[in-house]
Amino acid sequence: MYQCASKIPRPFSLPLIGSALPFMGKSLDTSSIITTLFRTYPGIFKVWFGPKLMVGVSDPKYLEILLPNCIEGILDVWKRHRKILTPTFNQKILNSFTLGTFRKKAFLDYLIEITSEGSSKFTDQELTDEVTTFIIAGSDTTATTNSFVFITLGLHQDMQQKIHEEVMEVVGPSRQVEPADLPHLKYMEMFIKETLRIFPVATLILRDIDVDVDLGDYVIPAGTTAMFGMPWIHTDERHWPDPYKFDPDRFLPEEVSKRDRLAYIPFSYGPRNCIVTNIEFKTIRMKYAMMAMKTLLSTIISKYRISTSYKNVKDVNLKCNMITRPRDGFKFAVELRSPSDRQQSREMGGRAFMM
Numbered sequence: 001m002y003q004c005a006s007k008i009p010r011p012f013s014l015p016l017i018g019s020a021l022p023f024m025g026k027s028l029d030t031s032s033i034i035t036t037l038f039r040t041y042p043g044i045f046k047v048w049f050g051p052k053l054m055v056g057v058s059d060p061k062y063l064e065i066l067l068p069n070c071i072e073g074i075l076d077v078w079k080r081h082r083k084i085l086t087p088t089f090n091q092k093i094l095n096s097f098t099l100g101t102f103r104k105k106a107f108l109d110y111l112i113e114i115t116s117e118g119s120s121k122f123t124d125q126e127l128t129d130e131v132t133t134f135i136i137a138g139s140d141t142t143a144t145t146n147s148f149v150f151i152t153l154g155l156h157q158d159m160q161q162k163i164h165e166e167v168m169e170v171v172g173p174s175r176q177v178e179p180a181d182l183p184h185l186k187y188m189e190m191f192i193k194e195t196l197r198i199f200p201v202a203t204l205i206l207r208d209i210d211v212d213v214d215l216g217d218y219v220i221p222a223g224t225t226a227m228f229g230m231p232w233i234h235t236d237e238r239h240w241p242d243p244y245k246f247d248p249d250r251f252l253p254e255e256v257s258k259r260d261r262l263a264y265i266p267f268s269y270g271p272r273n274c275i276v277t278n279i280e281f282k283t284i285r286m287k288y289a290m291m292a293m294k295t296l297l298s299t300i301i302s303k304y305r306i307s308t309s310y311k312n313v314k315d316v317n318l319k320c321n322m323i324t325r326p327r328d329g330f331k332f333a334v335e336l337r338s339p340s341d342r343q344q345s346r347e348m349g350g351r352a353f354m355m
C-alpha cells in the first residue's frame, strides 16, 4: 500500500504516526488543517494516520474516475432503496404539492404505498431509516443554502434588485409563485448556483476505496479513504478565474459549456449523488432542491429587502465540518420593502427589521 501510494504528494510525515501530528492536541481545529492541506496541495494529496491512508482529491480529472466507481455502503440494500426512492421526486409528483390539481400525498404516505408489497416491500425499520435520512439530508442542506443566499443577496444589492425585478415580471406583485413560474426565474437560478459554488453546504464527501484505482498520474491503493473537498474544487483557479469574485454569469449556458462539468459538484456526482438532482448532458439539473429554494426566495424577495454586515464573500469566515457554516453565525437582516407594508407590520406589533 505504501509503495503503491508513494508518488502522491504529502505533507511532513513522521515514522509510525505519519502526518497525524497537527491533528493531535487540545486546540484541534480539523477544519483549518484540512483547508490548509487542500490549498497547499491542489488536485491531490495524501495523509497517513499511522497505518490508515487518506487521500484528498479536488482535481476534476480524478473525480471523473473516482466518484462514479466509489459507491460504498451496504450495496444491495442501497441499490434497491435508491431505485424505489428516486421516482418519488419526479416532476409530476413535485408539481402536485403546489398545483393542487391532483391529490397531494405526504412523502411517508407515498413511500408506504409504493413499498407495501412484492420485491419493493420495506420493513418498518427501513421506512423509519429512509424518512430520517430524507429529513436530515433535505432540511439542513436547503435551510443552510437559503441562509447563504440571503448573505450573498445582502452583499450584492444590484443583483438583488435584478432578482426582484425578475420576480415582479414573472410572478407579479399580487399572486403566489407557481411551479410554472420557476423555469422562468433564470437569473435567480444562476445566483443560487453561484452561491452554492462559493458556499457548498457539503464540505467533504468521504468514500472507502476497495480496489486499487489507477488515476493515470497516481494509483490509489485499496483500503484508502478518499476525501472530496467541495470548497476547493469550486475555487480552483484553473476552472474559476478570480474564484472569489461573485458572478452569477458564470452559469450562463455558454460559460457552463466551456467548463469541465466536474469543476462544479455541490450535489456530488455519480450513482451516490444527491437524490434530488440529476445530471443531464453538461447541465446539472437540480430538481426538488432548486424548486424549493426558488419558491422560498421569490416569496421573500417580493416583500423584503435583505442586507448584511459582511463586506464581501471572503469576509464570511467558514467552518468546514460536514456542513459548511459561518463561524460567527449567519449575519443578515430582512426589512419590508414598501412603506405601507412596514406601517401595517408595526400596527400589528411586528418588527419591520429583523436580524
Ligand code: HEM
Pocket (backbone or CB within 6 Å): 082, 133, 134, 137, 138, 139, 141, 142, 145, 201, 202, 205, 206, 266, 267, 268, 271, 272, 273, 274, 275, 276, 288, 289
Ligand atoms: C441545497 C440543497 C442540497 C444539497 C447541496 C445537497 C447535497 C447533497 C450531497 C453532496 C449528497 C451526496 C453525499 C455523499 O455523496 O456522500 C447528497 C445526498 C443525498 N441527499 Fe441531498 N442535498 C440537498 C438537498 C436535498 C433534499 C431537499 C433532499 C430530500 C428531500 C436530499 C436528499 C438526499 C439523500 C436521500 C441523499 C443520499 C443519497 C444516497 O445515498 O443514495 N438532499 N445531498
